[in-house]
Amino acid sequence: MSKFLKALSLGTLIATLPLLAATAHAGDAEKGEKVFKKCTACHAVGEGAKNKVGPELNEVFGRTAGSLEDYKYSKAMIDAGSGGLVWDETTLTTYLTKPKDMVKGTKMAFAGLKKQEDLENVIAYLATFSSAAAPADQQSAAEPAAEETETASADTAVEAPAVPVSETRDGGVFGLGRAATEDEVAAWDIDIRPDGTGLPEGSGTVADGEVLFTENCAVCHGDFGEGVGRWPVLAGGQDTLTEERPEKTIGSYWPYLSTVYDYVRRAMPYGNARSLSDDDVYALTAYLLYLNDLVEDEDFELSKDNFQEIRLPNEENFIADDRAEEPHYAAKAEPCMSDCKDSAVEITMRARILDVTPGSVDDDEASGMGGVD
Amino acid sequence: MTDKTISKTPGLSRRSLLKAGFAAGAVAGTAGAARAAGDPLITEIQDWNRYLGDGVQARPYGVPSEFEAHVVRRDVEWLTASTESSVNFTPLHELDGIITPNGLCFERHHGGIADINPADHRLMINGLVDTPLVFTMEDLKRFPRENRVYFLECAANSGMEWRGSQLNGCQYTHGMVHCVMYTGVPLKLILEEAGLKTNGKWVMPEGADASAMTRSIPIEKALDDCLVAFKMNGEALRPEQGYPLRLVVPGWEGNMWVKWLRRIEVGDEPWHQREETSKYTDLLENGKARRFTWVMDPKSVITSPSPQAPISHGKGPMVISGVAWSGNGRIKRVDVSLDGGRNWKTARLDGPSLSKAMHRFYLDIDWDGSDMLLQSRAMDEHGFFQPTKNELRAARGENSIYHNNGIQTWHVKADGMVENVEVS
Numbered sequence: 121m122s123k124f125l126k127a128l129s130l131g132t133l134i135a136t137l138p139l140l141a142a143t144a145h146a147g148d149a150e151k152g153e154k155v156f157k158k159c160t161a162c163h164a165v166g167e168g169a170k171n172k173v174g175p176e177l178n179e180v181f182g183r184t185a186g187s188l189e190d191y192k193y194s195k196a197m198i199d200a201g202s203g204g205l206v207w208d209e210t211t212l213t214t215y216l217t218k219p220k221d222m223v224k225g226t227k228m229a230f231a232g233l234k235k236q237e238d239l240e241n242v243i244a245y246l247a248t249f250s251s252a253a254a255p256a257d258q259q260s261a262a263e264p265a266a267e268e269t270e271t272a273s274a275d276t277a278v279e280a281p282a283v284p285v286s287e288t289r290d291g292g293v294f295g296l297g298r299a300a301t302e303d304e305v306a307a308w309d310i311d312i313r314p315d316g317t318g319l320p321e322g323s324g325t326v327a328d329g330e331v332l333f334t335e336n337c338a339v340c341h342g343d344f345g346e347g348v349g350r351w352p353v354l355a356g357g358q359d360t361l362t363e364e365r366p367e368k369t370i371g372s373y374w375p376y377l378s379t380v381y382d383y384v385r386r387a388m389p390y391g392n393a394r395s396l397s398d399d400d401v402y403a404l405t406a407y408l409l410y411l412n413d414l415v416e417d418e419d420f421e422l423s424k425d426n427f428q429e430i431r432l433p434n435e436e437n438f439i440a441d442d443r444a445e446e447p448h449y450a451a452k453a454e455p456c457m458s459d460c461k462d463s464a465v466e467i468t469m470r471a472r473i474l475d476v477t478p479g480s481v482d483d484d485e486a487s488g489m490g491g492v493d
Numbered sequence: 494m495t496d497k498t499i500s501k502t503p504g505l506s507r508r509s510l511l512k513a514g515f516a517a518g519a520v521a522g523t524a525g526a527a528r529a530a531g532d533p534l535i536t537e538i539q540d541w542n543r544y545l546g547d548g549v550q551a552r553p554y555g556v557p558s559e560f561e562a563h564v565v566r567r568d569v570e571w572l573t574a575s576t577e578s579s580v581n582f583t584p585l586h587e588l589d590g591i592i593t594p595n596g597l598c599f600e601r602h603h604g605g606i607a608d609i610n611p612a613d614h615r616l617m618i619n620g621l622v623d624t625p626l627v628f629t630m631e632d633l634k635r636f637p638r639e640n641r642v643y644f645l646e647c648a649a650n651s652g653m654e655w656r657g658s659q660l661n662g663c664q665y666t667h668g669m670v671h672c673v674m675y676t677g678v679p680l681k682l683i684l685e686e687a688g689l690k691t692n693g694k695w696v697m698p699e700g701a702d703a704s705a706m707t708r709s710i711p712i713e714k715a716l717d718d719c720l721v722a723f724k725m726n727g728e729a730l731r732p733e734q735g736y737p738l739r740l741v742v743p744g745w746e747g748n749m750w751v752k753w754l755r756r757i758e759v760g761d762e763p764w765h766q767r768e769e770t771s772k773y774t775d776l777l778e779n780g781k782a783r784r785f786t787w788v789m790d791p792k793s794v795i796t797s798p799s800p801q802a803p804i805s806h807g808k809g810p811m812v813i814s815g816v817a818w819s820g821n822g823r824i825k826r827v828d829v830s831l832d833g834g835r836n837w838k839t840a841r842l843d844g845p846s847l848s849k850a851m852h853r854f855y856l857d858i859d860w861d862g863s864d865m866l867l868q869s870r871a872m873d874e875h876g877f878f879q880p881t882k883n884e885l886r887a888a889r890g891e892n893s894i895y896h897n898n899g900i901q902t903w904h905v906k907a908d909g910m911v912e913n914v915e916v917s
Contacts, residue, residue, distance in 0.1 A: 157605065161577055172575065286631035292686045296635055297618075297626035304627065305619045308756050311697065311707065313764050340574070350574035361780040366892055373782070374771050383767040386705040387604065390578070393703050438774065441786045443896070446888040448880035455870065455878055457828070457837045461917075465833030465866055467904060469657045471800075471913035477661040478569055 147237075152245025155238045159230070161391030162339075165249045173339055173348075174228060180207050182252030185223070196225030209253070212243050220335070229336045229389050312382040316428050319381070323423030324403025326410040330418075332400055333407050336389045345369070345411040355411035358433070371412025375435040377427065381405050563587075566599060567664060572653075577605035578704070580647065582668030585794070585816065586802040591844050591851040592642070593671035595726050600733045601647055601669070603768075604703030607753045611737040614701070616683075616721070620759035623688030630737055633721065636678040636686075641720065641743070642850040644818040646670040646789045648746035648773055648895040654882070655891045658902075658913040661800040666901065666913060667792075670818070672851035675741050677722030680715050684759070693759040697766070698740045701755035708749045709763035710742065714787075718743045718849075721754065744820030744849040745787040746895070748773050778890025791879050792898035793817035793827055793854070793871035804909030808862030813840075817852045819873035824852040826872045831858070833866030833902060833916040834881070840869070865905040866916055882915065 156165070162173035169176040175191040185201035186193040200223050205211060215222045216239055218232040233239045247253035288295035312318040334343065342348050345355030357367025366372075370380055385401045387393050396404070406422035409415045409430065422430075443449060471477065529536030557564065566581040573579040583599040600606075611630045619625040650669035653659050660666050684696070689712075696715045700706035710719070720741040723730060730736040735752025742749045748768055763769070763785075775783040795815040798804050804811065817824045823846050828837040840854040854869070871879045882899030904914040 154608070157608070160605070161575055286629055286635060291624065292626075292688070293682070294636060294686060296632045296686060297628040300617055300619060300625040300627045304617065305625055308617055308699070309619055309758060311699075311758065311764055311766070313760075313762060315762065350572075361776060361782075362778065366776060368771065368776070370771075373776075376765050376770060379765055379767050379770050382764075386707070387703065387767075390575075390604075391703070393604070393705065437781050438770075438784045439781050441783050441788075443783070443786065443790065446880075446884075448884040448888070449877055452876040452878075455828070455837075455872075459835060460837070461833075461835045463917075465835055466917045467866075467914045468917050469915040470904075471658040471661045476569075476571065476659060477665060477800075478567060 147240035147242070147244025147247075149241070149244040149248050151237075152241035152243070155233070155242040156245050158233075158391060159242070162228075162230075165246060169249075177246055178249045179251065180212075180246055181209075181250035183207050194223075194225055194227040196223050197227070209243055209247075212246070213239055216242070227339050229339050230392060231395050310382075310385060312378040312385075314376040314378045316378065316424075319378075319424045319427055320398040321424055322398040322402050323421050323425075324399045324401070324406055325421045326403075326406045326415065326418045328399075329403035329405070329407025329410070332396070332404050336396070337404070340390060345408065354408060358413075361434075361437070369412065370408055371414060371433065373434050374432055375438050377405065377409070377430050377432055380408055381427075561587075564597070566597060566668075569653075569660070569665060578603050580649075580669060582664045583671050584801075585663050585668050585670075585796045586799050588796070589814065589853065591672055591816070591847075591853050592726065593673055593851075595673065595728065595731050595734070598645075598671035598673065598725075598731070598734060599647070599669050601747065602702070602704075602733070603706055606733050607700070607702035608732065609701060609737060609753060614737050615755060616738060617756040618683060618687040618759070619756065620697075621690040621693035621761065622684070622759055623690065626687045628683070630723065633678055633683075633723065633738070636682050638676055638678050639720065640674055640676050641718075641741070642672065642674045642845070642847050643741060643743045644670055644672040644789075644849065644851045645747045645750055646792075646818065646820075648748060648786070648789070651792075651897040651899070651901075652894045654899075655886070655893065655897055658915050661913050663794050663796050663799040663901070664801060667794040669747070670816075670851070672818070673725045674727070675720055675722040676724035676727070677720035677741060680719035680721055680740070680757075681717075683721055684715065684757070687759075689759060692761045695760050695763050697758045697760065697764050698749075698751040698754055699756040699758070700735075700751045701753040706748075706751050706768065707764065707766040708751060708768055709766065709785075710749060712759075714742065714745070742787075744789060744822075746773065746789055749787065773895060775889065775893040775895050777893065786896055787820075789818070789820035790896060790898040791817070791819035791821065791824070791871045791873045791877050793824075793869040793879060794901050795829070795867050795869050795903060798867070798905055798909070798911050799903055800911045800913055803911050804860070804905065807909070808860050811858060811860050813856040813858060813867065815840075815854050815869050817854055817869070817871035818850070819871065819877065820849060821873045821875045821877060822848045823874045824871055825874045827852070827854040828870045828872075829854075829856045830868040830870070831865045834868050834900070837870065862907055864907060865903075866914070867903040867905060868900050870900055 163175070163177050164170055164172055165177040169178050171188070171191045175188045175193070183206070185205040185207060186198035187201050216233050219226050219228045219230060233242065287298075289298055310318070340348055340351040341354050345353065347353035353367060353369055355369050355371055357369040357372035360367045360372060374380065381401055384404055385396065385398070389395065402422045406415065406420055409422070410418070410420070414430070414432070564584050564587040566583060568576070568579060568581040580601045581599055583593060583597055588597070614630055616628040616633065617625065647669035651666055654666055694712050696710050696712060697707055698710065722739055722741045723737055725731065725734060730739055735754065738754045739752045740750050740754050769784060775786050777783065793815055795813055796802070797812075797814045813829060815827070817827045824842065827840045827842065829840045830837045838856060840856040842852055842854050844853045846852055879898055879900055882897075885897065885899045902914050902916050904912045906912070
C-alpha cells in the first residue's frame with residue numbers, strides 16, 4: 121500500500137467504521153479467497169498486484185468506478201464513476217450478482233456469482249486488501265469471536281463430504297466401481313468428433329455470435345479475433361504457414377470445426393467454463409467462421425444439421441508422425457567419435473545477444489521469441 | 494592415527510575409538526588457548542555446535558534448509574498471457590541422481606490448479622464398454638497396483654530454442670522435464686473392469702480442471718504401460734501434478750498425462766481435440782503439420798556446469814554432470830564433447846537404468862582452465878541418437894515448437910562462467 125493511501129485511509133477509516141462494523145462480518149474472507157479463484161484469470165489483488173485483463177483490486181473499497189489511471193476501462197464503467205458509483209460492500213454486491221445489469225457495457229465478461237454466500241465471502245476477502253474497509257477481526261476482536269467459531273464449525277460439518285463407501289458389484293473382474301447412470305454420462309460426455317458424433321441439438325447465427333463474442337471473448341481475443349497481448353489469435357493468418365512467422369488460427373491452421381465447438385463448450389470463457397448454452401456455442405462458432413471469412417452472411421445460422429457441411433481449409437495439411445524417416449534417425453549409424461569436424465568449431469550464436477533470461481539485467485522489458493504452445 | 498588407519502583396522506573397539514577422540518580433543522583444546530591458527534569455522538566453536546537446535550516436530554512436514562531457498566521452480570513471464578495457463582521450470586542445474594523432488598517438478602496448467610477433495614473425486618469409464626462405470630478413490634485403491642519410475646517431458650521443452658540460443662540456463666532450456674516414481678493401477682485393469690468392446694480402438698482421458706483437458710490415445714498404448722496414478726515418490730500427488738489422480742503415459746509427451754483425471758472414454762476413432770490439432774502438432778517448413786507425435790525422442794543436457802551453475806573452483810579435477818532420457822526405452826550411452834562436437838568421450842552412466850526414466854551421466858575430467866564448448870549426445874537402446882539442432886532444422890524448419898531434442902552447447906569460459914551458444 122502506498123504511503124498516500126495509508127494516510128488517506130486513516131481519515132476514511134474513522135468515518136466508515138460504524139457502518140462497516142455491522143456488515144463486514146457477513147462474509148468469511150478465508151472462504152472468499154477460494155471464491156476469488158474464479159476471478160484470478162483477470163484480476164490480481166494483494167502485494168504487488170498489477171492490472172491484468174481487469175484492474176487490480178487493492179483498495180477497491182472507496183474507489184470511484186473506472187478511476188484507475190493506468191487501466192483502460194470501458195466507456196460504460198468510466199461513465200458510471202462520473203455518475204457517482206463508488207465501490208463499497210453494497211455496490212460490489214449488486215455488481216457481482218450480475219455485472220451487466222448494473223453497468224451495461226462493462227468489459228467484464230464474468231456472468232456473476234449465483235450464491236449469496238460466495239458473494240459475501242469474496243467481498244470479505246477483497247475487504248482485507250482495502251484499508252477503507254476495516255477487516256472484521258480488527259474491529260471488535262473479543263465479542264464476535266465466539267460466534268464466528270460456532271458458525272465456522274457448523275459450516276465445516278455441513279460441507280465435509282462423507283467418505284463414499286466402496287462396495288463391490290456383480291460382474292467385472294474385481295467387481296469394483298458402480299454402473300454410471302445415463303444422466304451422469306450425459307453430464308460429462310460432451311465431446312464432439314469431426315464426424316459430428318456428440319453434437320447437441322441447437323443452432324445460432326453469426327449476428328448472435330457477434331454479441332456473445334463481444335461480451336465474453338473480445339476482452340482477451342480482441343473484437344476481431346486478433347488477440348490481445350499474448351492471448352490466442354483466432355482469425356486471419358491464411359497462407360502464412362510457410363512464412364517466417366506463421367499465424368496459426370482457426371481459419372489458417374485448425375483442421376476441424378468440431379474442435380472449435382468442443383473446446384469453446386468445455387473450456388471457454390476462460391475462468392467461467394461451461395457457462396454458455398449449446399445455442400450460444402453454435403452462435404460463437406458461426407461468428408468465428410465469419411471472422412475467418414469462411415462464411416460471409418451475418419444471417420448465416422450454424423446448427424447440428426448443417427455443421428458437417430463446413431470444412432476448414434487446412435484439413436488436408438496434417439500428416440502422420442514420420443520422424444523416424446528423418447535422415448538423422450533413419451541411418452541409426454554409429455556417430456563419429458573423433459576429428460568429426462574439419463576446422464575449429466566457431467560460436468555462431470549467443471544467448472547473451474538477446475538476453476531474455478529471467479533475472480537478467482532488464483528482463484522486465486525483454487520479450488523472447490516463440491512460446492510453449 | 495589417521496582416518497585411513499581407522500577405517501582399515503578390523504575389529505577396532507569402541508573403547509579405542511573413544512580414546513582416539515579424546516586425544517584429538519585435547520590437542521584442539523591446547524591450541525585454542527593460544528588462539529588457533531587456521532579456519533575459524535574449525536578453530537572456534539560454532540553456535541550450532543554449542544546450542545540446541547529445533548526439536549522433532551518443529552516442521553511436521555519437512556522442508557529444505559534455508560540455505561537452499563534459491564532451489565525453486567522458476568517461470569518466464571513473457572511466455573504466456575496468464576499464470577493459470579502457463580508453465581514453470583524444474584531447476585535441473587541444482588539436482589543430482591535421477592529422481593526429481595515433488596516440490597520441484599515443473600508445472601504446466603491450462604486452467605490453473607484444480608482444488609479437489611479426494612472424497613469428491615470420481616473416475617468415470619464410458620463409451621465403447623460393456624458397463625459404463627464410476628469409481629471413487631477408495632475403489633481405485635482396491636485394484637492391484639504397481640510402482641514405476643518414469644520421466645515426464647513437455648513436448649514444448651526447448652521449444653524457445655528453435656530459432657537459436659535464447660535462454661541462459663538449463664532450467665529454462667530443458668526444465669520442462671521431471672522424473673518420479675508413480676504408484677498407480679494399470680489402466681488395462683480399469684478398462685477391463687468396464688469390459689472393452691472389440692471396436693474400442695482409442696481412449697480419451699479428460700481432466701476435472703477448468704480446461705477439462707482431453708487427448709486421444711490409441712488403445713495399444715492404453716493397454717500396454719499406462720497407469721492411473723495417485724502417488725508420486727511415495728506420497729499423494731501434489732495438487733499441481735493432478736491430485737488426487739493423474740494418467741501416466743510413459744515415454745509420451747507430457748500433455749497426454751491428464752491431471753485431475755475424471756473420465757476415460759473409449760471410442761473407435763480419435764477425437765481431434767484442441768490439444769492435438771491447434772496445439773501439440775508440429776508445423777514443418779513446407780506448411781504441412783505432423784500430428785499425433787507422441788513419443789519423446791532421445792535427449793540429454795549437461796546440468797553442471799551450465800549457465801546457472803558456473804565453475805567456481807578454477808582448473809583441476811571436476812565433474813561434468815547431466816541427465817538423459819528417451820521415450821523409446823533405456824538410455825544405452827551418452828557421449829560428451831569438450832570442443833563443440835569435434836571429439837567425443839563416452840560418459841559414465843550412474844544410478845538405476847530404467848526404461849523411460851531419467852538417466853544420470855558423469856564425465857570426470859581434469860580441466861586445464863581453457864575455454865570449453867560442452868555438448869552431450871544421448872543414444873537409446875534402440876540405436877536412436879540425439880541429432881544436432883541444425884539437423885533438426887534441416888528436416889523440419891524452425892516453426893515446429895515441439896519435440897526439439899537437439900544437442901545443446903554450453904560455452905565455458907576461462908573464468909568458469911557458462912553461456913548458452915550455438916556452434917558451427
